[in-house]
Structures are given as C-alpha cells and as structure tokens.
Amino acid sequence: MPGLRLTLQAVPPERVDLSPLTPDRIAGRSRAEVAALPLASGNRSLRVDAVFKLAGDPGPELVIEGDGSRLDRIGEAMTQGSIRLRGNAGAWLGVGMCGGTIEVEGSAGAYAGSGMQGGLLHVHQHAGDFLAAAAPGDHQGMRGGVLVVSGNAGARAGDRMRRGTLIIDGDVGDCCASRMVAGTIAVGGAVGRNAGLAMRRGTLLLRRPPAALLPTFNDCGVQVVPILRLLARAWRGLPGPFASLSAGDLRARRSMGDLANGGRGEILILLPD
C-alpha cells in the first residue's frame, strides 16, 4: 500500500472541508500527525480521526472510502500525487488544482474543477452544476489541465473557462460554455438550452446536434476541421469514447458566436465519418 487510506466512519452530519488533506500537504507527516489535523465542519473543528479510520502511511497516493457527498474541497490546489475516491465527492472537488490526478469512482457535487490549473481530474459518474466554472466573484473558471466526466454534468458547465480541456461523455445541462473565454469543451451526449451563452472564444465540440442553437450563433456551414486531428491525437489514452476519436479528417458543422459578445467562439457539431 503506497499511501494513506481514509475510511469514512459515518456520513458526517455537516459538510467537512477536506482541503488540508492532499498528498503534497500531508507528505512527510506520520499517520498520527495526520490523524490530529483539524478539519473545518460548519462552525466546529474536527480531528481527522474523528471523521475517518486511518490505515497505511502518507505517501504519494491517498485513498478515501465511503460516501463522501459531504466532503468538500477535496484536492484543493494540489500539485502532485494522486487522490482516489471510492465513492462520491462533495462540492468544490479539485478546486484550483495545479497537478497530480484525482479519480472519483462515484459522482461529484457542484463546482468540481473550478479554477483548476493543471493535472487530471476524472469523475466516473456524474458532476453537479458549475463544473469547471468560475467561483462567484472570480473572473476565470478552469484555467488548465484535463477534466473528464464519464456521466452527465449539470448546468453552466465551463462557465468563464479560460484554458484546458473539459470532456463530458454524457449529457450536459443548460448554458454549457456560458461566458467561456477560451479552451475546449467536448460533450458526448445531449446539451441543454442556451449552449455558448455570451461565449467570447473557445471551442464547444458536440457529438449530437442540440435541439436549438442561440440565434446569436452564426452557421458557417460544414467544414473539414483540421484541429480535430490534433485534438484526437492529444486525447489518446484519456478515459472515455473521445479518446478513440478518428485521427482522419473529421467534418463538423461550425457555428460562430456568441455574436452578442464578440462572436469568436465556435460550436462544432461532429458529422458521422
């Protein structure tokens, strides 16, 4: 066992801020020291061993077991190592993450990957609203790294996203890529209403045509899009179907918008080979 394993004793009655527990922050500490670290929960402070059973010793890998739906800020600003959740994650998963990997076998709450700058974040099931979005008051959402959601995501995915890659294999809610500044979002399933609302630049790649596009998106016709070949190559090895995107010439229907906000963003709807 290369790292520490935390097993949730019971679902906590209030939300718990787990940001102190990242592999880089607990590196070099003993298990007993980690057990005594304080975790904020509501207006109280809890010891780690009051919430979890601990096994193994701190190392590059951290495993969290149990239903973590109330565990917030997992992997905040982590720079290296890996966190594996054998269950769900709460809100603000991987917020401001700079490097390393986080893998969630269940689902994640709101604001997963907000302000993320680097590393790989993979949610096996679903993600909540504001995936990779800007925190209230912030000017930028996701700023780098790769975020893959194998299931569905909620509304406002990629809000104010600035750089990096966001892949959602399932469906995504309303206002996907709203206020997007740059970067790439790929959606395998259906998209909700108002995709690309107030989008400035960036790419929203869809496998399925949406029910309707905003009237402020301008249809530029079907084109061979060379950048998709490079994307396909870059995505090899990632989890999910986008990893096996054809490396040949891909054709897509390209719409530019949001014309109400500069209109330099694009929505690409992939056509069958």
Add this chain to the structure above:
Amino acid sequence: MLLRLKGGRCYDPAHGVDGVVRDLFVRDGVIIEPPPPGTRIEREIDLSGRVVMAGAIDMHTHIGGGKLNIARAMLPEDHRADPVAATAITRPSAGRAAPGTLATGYRYAEMGYTACFEPAILPVNARQAHMEMGDTPIVDKGGYVMLGSDDFLLRLLAAGAEQQLINDYVAWILNATHCIGIKVVNPGGISAFKFNQRRMDLDEQHPRYGVTPRDILRVLSRAVHELGVPHPLHVHSSNLGLPGNVDTTLGTIQASEGLPIHLTHIQFHSYGTEGDRKFSSAAARIAEAINATPNATCDVGQVLFGQTVTASGDSMAQHRNSGLANPGKFVIMDIECDAGCGVLPFKYRDQNFVNALQWAIGLEIFLLVQDPWRVFLTTDHPNGAPFTSYPHLIRLLMDRSFRKDRLAAINPAAQALTTLGTLDREYTLYEIAILTRAAPARLLGIASLGHLGPGAAADITVYRDDADRERMFAAPEYVFKDGELVVEQGRIVKLTWGRYHAVRPDYDRGIERRLREYCERYLTIRADHLRITEEEMHAFGHGAAVVPHPCRARS
C-alpha cells in the same frame, strides 16, 4: 475592582514618560493615581520586562459606510481566502482588504488598537456607517463627516453666504451625524466630475457654482476653527495620485490661511514630474513644508505591497484609475447628488516602478517630517494596504537595516529616484507611541485616550519586547479595554463594544428651517430624518454610549 499592572516599562508621551518602569492602577475602567498603601488590590498582573503603552488609535481607517459594503460585495475572493474562525466567544467573519465588521474589530484589538476613526461619512449615509461601526466589536469609534461637494454648501458659497451661516450648517451636520470632525474630499471635484470635469485644480472654478477648491477649503477650515471643533479640517486634497500634484498639496496647506489643517494620506499627494517617466518623489518638499508650517499635520497613507482594494469618495480620481483595477472590476457611483464613491481592487507590486516609488515616498515622509506629533501612522486602510500590515510598517520605521534590505528588493528604477537609502533615522518606541497614541488623541481632542495618566480610559496594550518589531506589534501579550482584559496572548478573551466619540458644537436653530425646505425640495430624505437620534446610536452600538467632546467656540 482595583487592578494593579505591576512593573511594566511605560511609554506615555503625553506625560513625557519614556520607558520608565512603574505600576499602573485601574479602577472602574479608568487609570487612577496610585492608591494609598494598604489599599486592597483585587487583581495584580506582573508586567516586568514588558513594554506598556496606551491602546493604539487609528485616526484614518475606512471601516464603515457604503463604499466598504460595495468593496465587500465586490470581493468575495478576499473573504474566501481569509476566514476568521469562530471561538467560544467570537463569531466567524472574514476578509483582509475589506473585512467584515467583526473581523475588523477582532483584528484591531488583537493588534492592540482600541480606537478607530472612519474618515468618510456622508451625511445621508451616516446611519448606515454608524450601524456598521456599531457592529465593530471592542474598539471605540468615531467618524469625520464629509462635506465640500454637497449641493447645499456649494449653493451657499455661490450665493456668497456669510461665514456664520456656513458655521451653522457645519455644526448642524456634526450634531445630526454624531461625528467628531469634518472631512473634505477633493473639494468641489466630486461635484465637478458630474458636470463632466475630469480634473480640478486648486484655483479652478467649478463649472456650475463658480467656486474654487481653495474657497471651499478656506470657508470650511474657518468654520471648523470658529466652532471650536478640536480636530482640524481633515483634507483629502485635489489631484490625488497625479504626477506633479505636490504643487496642489503645497497650495492646499496655504489655503487654510494659517488655521489648523490636517492633510490626509499625504503620500498620494507628494508626487513630482522629474525623471524619464515624469513621475518622481516630492517627499522632501512636502516634509519641508510640514516642518515649516506648525498649523499643518498629516497622516501618511503608506503603500505596502500586496492585494488590497481602494475605496474612496474621490470618484474623480477613482474614475481616472479605473483602468488599473486588479482584478479588473470597479464601481464609480454618485451618492444622492451629494458626493460620489469609487471602489476598485488594486495590487501594489514591488517590481512596478510607480508602486515601488509610492512605497518609498511614504517612508521618506515618515523619516523627513521632524515632529512626530504632526505625522500619523496610517495606510489609509484599505487604500494603501490593509490595517493588518501596521506591524510590518512599524518595523520598516524602527529597523534601518530591514528597511534597506526591503529597498534593495524593489524596482531598480524606483530605487534610483528615492533618497530613502540615505535616511538613517530609526523611530524609537517613544516616537511610535506618539504616532499611534498620544498625537492622534490630542489632534482629535479626546482627553481620555492615548495616555496612561490618571483619568485616562484604561485602554492599555502590553507588548513582549522583541527585536523583531513586526512580531512584537503584531501580537501584544495583553490588551485592556476600559480596564477589562480583552486580548490575552493574541487571542480575544472578552467581547466588549466600545463607544462612539463625537462633538456637539452650538449653532443657530435658524438653519433648520432652511435645511428642511432644501431637503424637502431636493433630497430623497427629510432633514429631520438625516438626524440620527441617540437612541438609534445606542441600538447600533450594542448599547454603546456617545461621548461628546468639548468644543470651544471662537469668533
């Protein structure tokens, strides 16, 4: 209860006490003469080897009023990044550049500050400002009410009203708003901004009323003087932040025509136009003028590097700087046609030429003004830096080698344009006690604060002597507020709510009829509603008393 603070090394400049070991006796929240031998002492605390001063006073800090709430709303990231956890007796709060009221009070008290004065209360917003200040725990509060760009005053001036009428108006406003002084911000300029003017010099006529900033300064400083308000007119001069504004500032000192005048955040008004970039330090000229003008005082408004937010009534200057907002968001607004407000986040960077020179100019002023009774330690919180950086500033003043090390790290072009490296002055503990205690209390006319003599409120700060002055001033060992131990080892141990300080100059009631008619016709609020009652003040301040300080009218 009789409390004896035994054997501390006292610094009490109001009584010329410079590091003398003595006992202090406190009864019923007041420092008393040593009681006769044999008197029963209920509690004794041994302070041997400790440094003892009166509680510190921040005479210019933006802790209440509409602009602070705008800053708070605009900077959720400031609050997210800096939470203040609850304890058994304190409640949670947050924020560093724009802290919540609770965080403000807790952190001031933890640094040994026991009184804070909000310098920009607009009459129409005074109720809101007092509510926020009343909700600021532990410290005493007071405010300066802002005049000079209000339509009522400008109309009076334009019509050539007699000084007596202006005095009545100023006195009525002070009474109605429970403030302790009069502040003027960019005299007339905030109003001129609304008539599309983007700069206003000292002798430039207002496009509508025809009066000049110099007229406004002359009339208001005379009003304050004749009413006998102890605190001189508190002046934020014209042309804040503009290269070459030193001439305006020197002219402003002259505009008071020999009457007392306080120039606030003078660092922002001490810029020349020399050098390749047409931006240079004029600190030497400013300090020379202050040294030569006994009726002038100043506080510095020191810039310290890092993220903060600038919140000012000077909408003209803030509009000019709005492109520099970092992160890029700002608010410039009019308030009830009587003044304005500009809030923009700002990050001072040590590698930026202008910011680095601003830092050096502030320190030059501290070191070149000879009389420590006439220069005050402020960062114009939060405009130059959050108040939590005061201990760092004190170390810069007291520790020459630390200062020179910091100087060596700033933008090289700025280093080349400052004389800071040649200034070897180091402030002593006695001088720091003047800057932060004795002098502000004297300038505000508050006899009970800022000293350790009999009759003083027992606001006492006890420091562990430490060669690292930043560490020493950041976490006093004990802080007493009105004789109660409120902070022990840097942690709040008791919650109190402080009191308000105000002045109540007399005036001719005839002004009220005129104001009623004016408010009825032009303002959104009636004159009778502008006036805040004492009951309201008690309610805002968790039962806090409003202490009126005497005015000696002169005519």
